[in-house]
Amino acid sequence: MSYRSTVLLSLVVWLAAGAAGHAAAASAPSPEVAGALADLTGDDADKREAAVTVLGQTQDPKWRQFLGALRDGSVYARTRAGKTELVVGGAKATRGDQDVIEITGAYDRRPLGTVPLTELKEVPADRRLRLAIKPFLDADETKGQLADPDPGVRRGAAVKLGNQAVAGAAPVVEEALKKERDRWVHHALAEALALIHLANGDPAQRAAAARALGDLHSESALPALQRLAADTAASPAEREAAVHAVRGIERWGLLTRTVETVFQGASLGSILLLMALGLAVVFGLMGVINMAHGELMALGAYATFVVQNWFRAAWPAYFDSYFLVALPVSFVVAAAVGLVLERGVIRFLYGRPLETLLLTWGASLIIQQALRLWFGAANVDVSSPSWLSGGLPVMVGLTLPYNRMFIIGLATVSVAAMYWLLFRTSAGLRIRAVTQNRAMSSCLGVRAGVVDATTFAFGAGLAGLAGCALTQIGNVGPSLGQNYIVDSFMVVVTGGVGKLAGTILASAGLGGLTKGIEPALGAVFGKVAILVAVILFLQRRPAGLFATRGRNAEA
Amino acid sequence: MPKREAAALGIAAIVLVVVLPVCNMLPAGSPLAVSNFTLNLFGKFLTYAILALGLDLLWGYAGVLSLGHGVFFGLGAYAMGMHLMLEIGSKSVYQSVLPDFMVWNQVTALPLFWKPFQSGAFTLLAIVLVPGLFGLAFGYLAFRSRIRGVYFSIITQALALSAWLVFNRNEMNLGGTNGLADFKTAFGFPLHQPATQRGLYVVTALTLVAAYALCRWITLTRAGKVLVAIRDSETRVLFSGYSPAAYKLFVFVVSAVLAGVAGALYAPQVGIITPAKIGVLPSIEMVVWVAAGGRGTLYGAVLGAFGVNWIQSWLTTSYPDFWLLFLGGLFMGAVLFFPDGVVGALGRLGARARRLVSRRPDSAVSTPSVSLGRPTP
Numbered sequence: 001m002s003y004r005s006t007v008l009l010s011l012v013v014w015l016a017a018g019a020a021g022h023a024a025a026a027s028a029p030s031p032e033v034a035g036a037l038a039d040l041t042g043d044d045a046d047k048r049e050a051a052v053t054v055l056g057q058t059q060d061p062k063w064r065q066f067l068g069a070l071r072d073g074s075v076y077a078r079t080r081a082g083k084t085e086l087v088v089g090g091a092k093a094t095r096g097d098q099d100v101i102e103i104t105g106a107y108d109r110r111p112l113g114t115v116p117l118t119e120l121k122e123v124p125a126d127r128r129l130r131l132a133i134k135p136f137l138d139a140d141e142t143k144g145q146l147a148d149p150d151p152g153v154r155r156g157a158a159v160k161l162g163n164q165a166v167a168g169a170a171p172v173v174e175e176a177l178k179k180e181r182d183r184w185v186h187h188a189l190a191e192a193l194a195l196i197h198l199a200n201g202d203p204a205q206r207a208a209a210a211r212a213l214g215d216l217h218s219e220s221a222l223p224a225l226q227r228l229a230a231d232t233a234a235s236p237a238e239r240e241a242a243v244h245a246v247r248g249i250e251r252w253g254l255l256t257r258t259v260e261t262v263f264q265g266a267s268l269g270s271i272l273l274l275m276a277l278g279l280a281v282v283f284g285l286m287g288v289i290n291m292a293h294g295e296l297m298a299l300g301a302y303a304t305f306v307v308q309n310w311f312r313a314a315w316p317a318y319f320d321s322y323f324l325v326a327l328p329v330s331f332v333v334a335a336a337v338g339l340v341l342e343r344g345v346i347r348f349l350y351g352r353p354l355e356t357l358l359l360t361w362g363a364s365l366i367i368q369q370a371l372r373l374w375f376g377a378a379n380v381d382v383s384s385p386s387w388l389s390g391g392l393p394v395m396v397g398l399t400l401p402y403n404r405m406f407i408i409g410l411a412t413v414s415v416a417a418m419y420w421l422l423f424r425t426s427a428g429l430r431i432r433a434v435t436q437n438r439a440m441s442s443c444l445g446v447r448a449g450v451v452d453a454t455t456f457a458f459g460a461g462l463a464g465l466a467g468c469a470l471t472q473i474g475n476v477g478p479s480l481g482q483n484y485i486v487d488s489f490m491v492v493v494t495g496g497v498g499k500l501a502g503t504i505l506a507s508a509g510l511g512g513l514t515k516g517i518e519p520a521l522g523a524v525f526g527k528v529a530i531l532v533a534v535i536l537f538l539q540r541r542p543a544g545l546f547a548t549r550g551r552n553a554e555a
Numbered sequence: 556m557p558k559r560e561a562a563a564l565g566i567a568a569i570v571l572v573v574v575l576p577v578c579n580m581l582p583a584g585s586p587l588a589v590s591n592f593t594l595n596l597f598g599k600f601l602t603y604a605i606l607a608l609g610l611d612l613l614w615g616y617a618g619v620l621s622l623g624h625g626v627f628f629g630l631g632a633y634a635m636g637m638h639l640m641l642e643i644g645s646k647s648v649y650q651s652v653l654p655d656f657m658v659w660n661q662v663t664a665l666p667l668f669w670k671p672f673q674s675g676a677f678t679l680l681a682i683v684l685v686p687g688l689f690g691l692a693f694g695y696l697a698f699r700s701r702i703r704g705v706y707f708s709i710i711t712q713a714l715a716l717s718a719w720l721v722f723n724r725n726e727m728n729l730g731g732t733n734g735l736a737d738f739k740t741a742f743g744f745p746l747h748q749p750a751t752q753r754g755l756y757v758v759t760a761l762t763l764v765a766a767y768a769l770c771r772w773i774t775l776t777r778a779g780k781v782l783v784a785i786r787d788s789e790t791r792v793l794f795s796g797y798s799p800a801a802y803k804l805f806v807f808v809v810s811a812v813l814a815g816v817a818g819a820l821y822a823p824q825v826g827i828i829t830p831a832k833i834g835v836l837p838s839i840e841m842v843v844w845v846a847a848g849g850r851g852t853l854y855g856a857v858l859g860a861f862g863v864n865w866i867q868s869w870l871t872t873s874y875p876d877f878w879l880l881f882l883g884g885l886f887m888g889a890v891l892f893f894p895d896g897v898v899g900a901l902g903r904l905g906a907r908a909r910r911l912v913s914r915r916p917d918s919a920v921s922t923p924s925v926s927l928g929r930p931t932p
Contacts (some may be wrong), residue, residue: 025893054725057640138633152908232892281707289705289708289709345887345891347893349890349891351707352706353704354618354620354704354705354853355890356890357620357705357708358839358842358843358846358886358889358890358893359599359886359887359890361839361883361886362882362883362884362885362887362890363883363886363887364883365879365880365882365883365886366879366880366884366887368879369876369879369880369883370880372879373876416909466847482835486709486713486716486835489709489712490709490713492709493706493709493710524720524721524724525722527716527717527719527720528717528720528721531710531717532712534713535696535697535710536696538700538702538706538710539696539699539700540700542701542706
């Protein structure tokens with residue numbers, strides 16, 4: 001049947017129905033529906049709920065519409081000539097000293113005139129009733145969403161239909177599947193269709209659906225497939241297909257989990273790297289372990305928070321770009337505080353690493369408490385810009401979040417910038433010179449104090465950058481720095497000083513190792529295992545991965 | 556031991572061990588009376604002082620900065636706490652022979668590692684052995700591979716963090732975040748009675764005196780001289796044919812045991828031990844007691860533990876917001892302006908005063924000197 005004739009036909013049918021409706025003023029509904037309508041006006045909550053189900057299951061769009069009105073609380077009961085009748089209320093008005101309301105018929109929405117509100121009794125929709133109505137309305141809504149221009153919405157609707165697995169949805173899904181161009185939505189639709197067939201089809205359909213789900217690597221079908229595989233009532237073909245599919249899906253799950261673990265390891269490694277870069281360069285240059293590094297990160301995070309609030313207040317239209325402004329701001333804020341710290345106190349303590357450690361710890365306590373007094377002890381809310389929320393689906397069952405990818409990118413850029421700074425600029429040359437031999441460099445005219453100050457500020461700035469990035473994946477609170485600082489120290493210790501490669505390798509290694517053993521041991525014992533591993537590693541290489549070899553007995 | 560120091564130590568010991576408890580026994584109205592609360596507070600400070608002694612021996616003399624001594628303190632305190640928990644028996648809230656928190660966690664049988672702690676003798680042994688052996692194992696691995704300086708400090712800090720995380724876990728059966736509390740009796744003596752608390756105080760004070768004597772004795776022996784030499788130049792000690800690792804390991808274990816004993820005395824007096832006493836912050840706070848008091852002088856460490864905690868108990872009740880600011884300032888000030896602590900600053904002040912009075916040249920005055928700089932290689 002062509003499209004045009006379908007339209008024509010439905011028009012004819014509609015006209016006929018309308019005429020019939022008008023003719024037999026209230027075309028008597030089926031006894032079932034009539035009973036349901038009578039129950040709705042009653043007080044029995046169970047009966048009311050059952051009535052909603054009856055109306056919903058008629059699959060009649062008009063009853064669906066009625067249910068929507070019921071949910072919104074605009075269904076009324078009126079008693080006329082001893083008979084109770086349900087009507088749908090419309091616009092309200094005041095006429096004289098009376099509140100009046102336009103009413104229409106419950107089913108056909110035939111206008112019934114305007115009546116005083118006092119003549120009507122509202123049919124209340126309590127929470128239980130609304131919950132009962134919801135699935136029927138949702139089903140319609142979900143089907144509508146399948147035509148949405150946004151692929152994300154379409155995909156969500158397809159997943160929902162698959163989970164509901166209602167037989168009636170199959171034609172709609174098939175229709176959408178034919179038109180769909182987007183790869184991931186197409187996949188979700190195919191999965192939904194197979195799930196519907198698996199739940200409702202005949203044995204042959206079920207076997208085919210099981211095979212299809214296996215090919216689609218459908219993780220969400222696993223419970224249903226396992227049930228089918230164990231179902232003794234099912235045919236051998238079905239069960240074989242189900243077993244096969246389960247095996248395939250599980251193998252695929254292992255693959256996705258492995259890839260995911262690697263990605264998470266890379267992401268954690270990048271965070272550690274962002275923090276450890278600044279620490280390691282400063283430690284290599286001045287022998288200073290900066291215990292306030294974590295608090296400099298927290299400063300960067302709070303700077304991001306403040307920038308976000310500015311944007312929200314002043315330029316709400318450009319809110320998404322706040323993060324681009326926050327990146328340099330957090331760098332500058334942390335670098336400035338770092339500079340003050342270095343010039344103010346740390347420079348008096350060169351050559352005394354343990355004292356500097358305590359000093360910077362003191363500074364960290366002060367910064368932390370100052371943040372707490374200024375911004376409050378509770379975590380503050382930093383919302384992600386829209387271009388960092390969500391993720392990129394790379395394979396079935398695996399979506400890589402944009403914020404994590406951003407952090408990996410930021411760490412890569414930072415390392416590249418660090419390499420460029422150290423090995424391609426004259427400032428880097430001086431930094432390397434002072435790192436290798438402070439006294440000799442000073443003799444040759446390198447102003448070691450200036451090098452120290454700029455390097456420290458740069459390292460602090462990197463911490464601020466790390467803090468800014470961390471706002472996208474974690475809580476922002478005064479003790480933000482404490483959560484990561486010990487880990488980044490471990491990176492510095494493991495990586496050794498004086499070589500960037502050591503820091504990079506150590507952060508990748510510790511990040512990967514942490515995420516690798518976390519599933520087996522849990523976060524806490526994973527951390528203990530990491531500590532043991534680092535101590536054992538240091539047995540072999542006391543000065544870290546890449547120790548600078550020299551004739552200095554102290555090294 | 557120099558005569559003057561011995562005399563001063565004797566007076567201090569008599570005041571702490573005899574005078575204060577006697578004053579506590581006076582009726583409340585009398586002008587010299589020391590309240591139960593004050594005595595209890597002093598008892599707590601004394602346990603801290605015991606720990607500070609060990610830390611000073613390790614840092615002030617051997618130059619090894621441990622940022623994880625809260626762990627050893629906690630091991631001793633938990634060992635004692637486990638015995639006290641078992642002593643409660645079925646007088647607990649749930650009237651089970653198991654400690655209350657196990658009932659909450661639906662543990663049905665006493666875990667195996669709890670069983671020996673039913674014996675008081677074993678507990679006393681464990682208080683010394685558990686921190687000691689743990690310190691031995693950790694120190695052996697660390698010093699053998701020549702982890703030193705900042706590296707050692709960072710590793711010990713990671714140890715404190717890990718231990719804190721582990722003790723917070725419920726499945727460790729150590730009470731989780733809430734720790735061990737609600738002790739009723741200690742070795743048969745009811746803890747809520749002032750007399751028991753007084754007894755505990757006297758034991759603590761005696762332990763402190765003994766610990767001081769032990770540490771002083773160590774510093775006076777040849778080993779003590781080697782420790783100072785290691786602090787000033789480890790490489791030269793190594794090249795002179797000594798094994799710095801062995802000496803450092805020895806002093807690390809001694810300080811771990813002292814910390815454990817301090818913890819064991821802390822638990823019954825304060826009545827609770829939680830993982831909050833183990834973590835990174837409490838561990839590094841212990842270092843500031845020593846730094847503020849004056850490292851390299853044992854009495855400096857004792858004074859520091861007393862002074863800092865006194866200020867803490869005053870500030871945290873009167874101005875809670877400013878305690879951390881003060882602590883941070885104390886860290887910075889102690890390092891920048893009083894590198895040898897209050898004791899050193901007073902010593903320098905005294906020396907200058909004497910110099911002004913007698914107008915003698917500098918050389919005749921010996922100030923307590925702590926080498927703070929990294930020795931030039």
